[in-house]
Structures are given as structure tokens and as C-alpha cells.
Amino acid sequence: MFHNLKKSNCLRDLYRVGSRDSLAIEKMMSAKIPFIISDIATHWPASKLWDLDYFEKISGQSIVHCVDLDDKNLTSYKAIDKISFYDFIQNLKLSLKRSPPQGLKKLYMVISRISAHLNGPQVQLPQLLKDLKLPGFMNLKRLWTINLWLGAGGTKSNLHFDPDNNLLVCIKGTKDLVLISPKKTKWLYRKNKKNENTLISNVNIFDGNLEKWPNIHNAQYFQTRIEEGEGLYIPSGWWHAVASSKGLNIALNFWCLSPRAALLNFTNPVCSIQWNVKNKWFSILFPSCISSFFSTSLDKFSLRNKS
């Protein structure tokens, strides 16, 4: 995997720490360096319970997000479709057979929300939240969404970065990653055209031929694998490409807003009272935190109780 990158640019493997080593975790988080927490999910009910029969049982009426994979299993985020969770599981069961039926669509479930906070987006699978424990070290006040990724493995998510701090946790299967510091962005051919997603690189890092992208060889990188039960902390802005192992692959990610994004979200006015005194307009703006406090505080309380 990633064998076309120059070996001499590969940095040592990432640090692995235990989930109880809060000092080390705090240090790495404030240094904004990726690291692995080796036992983050080993004791979550999800690690024991989650398989396709369990998902089928709890699927209910949920509608989830998925993408079509191309014939190289590359994930394109151009079009994210919606499908019932039940139908997705049926597709996945067939995909995992030794000889899947011809013409079967190759689907990968991405960014389907288990929970959302801070006026976050709609939630698709709240029934799975009880199977997790919220990692105590993530800043709960800035937790934005918890998302499920699910597929038959072999999928490749190309080089991109997230604006939020990310904790990517493997529940079933493994993931191989390349990570590149935001300081190297100038070498990474970031998309910059109108109507393009500028969080993505033009380089296909999985492509055998990187000659089209010579500057990528100026960037040092980390290469690592996350195993079942492990979580990788990816600070906001860090470029990453992800290859999932073959076979059932289940992962979660926790996105926490960066301080700036959290502040913008927090102070974003949602309503105002205006009045007129001697032909001058005065107004009081109410920040979203006042309304979101009432809508999310109960939710957060129950999350905290579980951890």
C-alpha cells in the first residue's frame, strides 16, 4: 500500500498510547500531532455486538448515506446517495459472499450520523449511540458529529483533510493510512477550482504512477495501520488517505470543531429583537448557544453518563 511514495520520506510510526494515559494524550493533542490510542474501543459494547445481523435487527426505518465505488474501489465523494439502512445491509451481505452476484452495486456507507451536537446535522442512526462510550479526552463541548463508516472492505479514500479534529476508530477490520502535515500543503496539489471541494487533493495517491505529481515527493509522511479497537487522532488540517482491509469493515469517527469553528458556531446569531428609538434601530442578538443549550443539554448529559 502507498508503495509509490518515496520510502526515504517516511517518518517513524506514530506514537501509541493507552486511553488512561491522559498526560500523554493531552501533550500530543496540544502539539497537534496524530497519534494512536491502542485500547479506545476494546471495551465498548459495539466491539462485541456489531455485525450485519445486529445491524439488520436495529435498522428500523433509518436512511443512511453511501457512495458508489468505482472499479478500483476508490471512493468518490462527488455524489453521496441515500439508501435505507436495511437495503444497504442486504447489499453488503451479498458483497461479502465469496462470489457476489454479477452487476451488484459496490457501495460504501459513509458519514452516517449516530449523533450530532452544537446544532449539528440530522442524525440517521441514533439507535447505535448506546453501544459506544464517549472518549473522555475529546472536548465534549466541541463534539460535532459521530459518524459510521461501513463496507465490504478494500475501499480507498483519497488524500484529503478535515477542518475538524478527528478521532477515527476501527471496530471491525483494519485501516492503513498515510498522513501529511498541513505545513506541506503547497506540495499536495490541493483542488482550487470553482465548484471543487478544496479539502481534496488532485493526486490519486493509490495510483501506480505518481510521475504526474512530482512535488508530492517533497512531503514527508507518516504511514500507519489502525487495528480493531484502536483509534487514530487526526488533528484538523492534517492530510490523510485511507485504505480499508478486505472483508467486513466497520469504523466510527468523532469530529470535534476546532476552537475557531466552535466559536463561530457558538456566536452565530439565530434571532434578534429589534426596536426603534427616535428613528434609530437597536437590536439584541441571541447566540445559537442559548437555543442549542436547550436542544442538546439532555443529549450531552446522557452521553456523559455512559462514559
Ligand SMILES: O=C(O)CCC(=O)C(=O)O
Ligand atoms: O475510512 C475511510 O474510508 C475514510 C475516513 C476518513 O477519511 C476520515 O475519518 O476522515
